[in-house]
Amino acid sequence: MSPADDPAAPPVRPLRGAVVGLGMMGRHHARLLQTAGVTTFAGAVDPEGDRHGAVGDPALVFPTVHRLLDRPADERPEIAIVAVPTEEHLPAVLDLVAGGVHVLVEKPLAESPAVARELIAAVRAAGVHGAVGHVERCNPALRELRRRVLGGQLGQVFHVATERLGPFPARIRDVGVVKDLATHDLDLVGWLGGSGVTTLAAQTQHRMGRPHEDLVNVVGRLEDGTTFTTMVDWLSPTKVRQTRVLGERGMLVADTLTADLTFYANGEVTSEWDAARTLRGVSEGDVTRYALSRREPLLVELEAFCALVRGDEDPGAVTLDEGLAAVDLADAVLRAAASQETVRVLPVRATDTEEIR
Template structure:
């Protein structure tokens, strides 16, 4: 069978990595790239840099990766859907829920694979964590907490930290727990002089009763990507920067002091860091997209899932607006 003919639109900070992986991916040929602003990172290689999505479609592509700024996801995605091109759209799926709904409908109507690049799902530490949660190794899940902090990335201009970064945490949390958000409360602030929020603190609750907490910002000099899942048997800590997964087991301390024994607490037990394979998440994401297009298996993050994450992100922003007022003194 002939290789899939792939096109890439957007040659910025993320697009350059998509170009590299597409060139390495078995069963896929990168045949066309486009960016109205040129190729600042030299990602095009020998390919001419086309100016827009129409030229990309005219190159005769089967699949596309959309790595343009968020505001352009909807028009470019709709053009690709109308042309019958299976598409992987970088996250967030769109700039608004209404735009996301139009994308979901367009790809569904044509029977096309539409996927969202929520790359954290493909991180080895989180993949292993999800398997171990499903196996019952942490017991009943009580809480999922994440910290995603670091300096401002030059690639972002048109959305704030909630839609750019916190969408990672919203998506991975629902995916790990296999449950959707039913409540969120948030606080945001803007400290860098840019038009969008650059720091958020979110608490939430999932439909299955799991409580959540997310600290996300672009204002920290150190980079941190940590997910902690606490359950009845202990806690998993996943560091997605290093793809390390550690389990802190509950210890058991017997006591004859009745008033203390009646308190059902836990103590520190054994700590285990797992040795796990560590493939590149972006490559695994592309393999999943390729396999879905070929009809082999579908491990993609669907447009509908991306839309649910975006809807939750907008709830977060709405909550921050409603709770922004100070308490009376």
């Protein structure tokens, strides 16, 4: 039981938290660090300043990590969220962990598996905690979907399908859809399906004149035989965020834009027609949309990271190894698309990237 769940436990002191990067994601992290009551705000870093007005006290906006840390001990951050562009993750993490700061790194963990392993090694050597911001795992619809799948509601799971479609976000300059968006889904398919990816094939398209891909379609298989498909693009004129898990008893469908979860049960239909009795398909049954408690996913993620730093059992934070696995999968997708061949995925070995707990 964590202290937050035990009414007899003494009050937990909020950790001092900072954010590095005040862009699209960083400004939301800054809001929660200042207002959610989980942390006390220790500052933000952005060389361009607070262009979105995310920080209440201008004196707490710093141009570099070194300036953030060059303060009295009781003003320095204990935790920091790294929300700079992907290729800047490693330098920011190196500076932070050298100062003894625990880090939550926005996904993807790094731009390549090699850099991700270097980042993890630095966290381990510094003796601090690290986690990855795969915030979709904190979406209430997906959390409830996973609970039901692992609880056996669908019986044997056959297939996991994800769609993440929408217009191009102008903020993206360093990666394509595979590393920026598909890392969400490549992380989710194994987390929801209950086992890791073993093989995958992929097709990409370049339609916007950028060096990086703007559409990807992935098909693959998990260790237990479950298949999966993932479709991601920056070409659709409307946002679609849907995850489907199909099993022997029906299908669960999560819409992560609205945080809705719906169960489509297999129907029970009898037939007096002898020839039809030999058919083994399914029919439409009852449809149930579940009432869910909705909490902001970024806040749930922050609470889990703070619980990890405090040493709570099973805090629910996404580990660095899991973040590395998503980067490895993204790399495999790009290799598969380039070679037009099915790629076998090697599991991430925990002994290679053992985290300090």
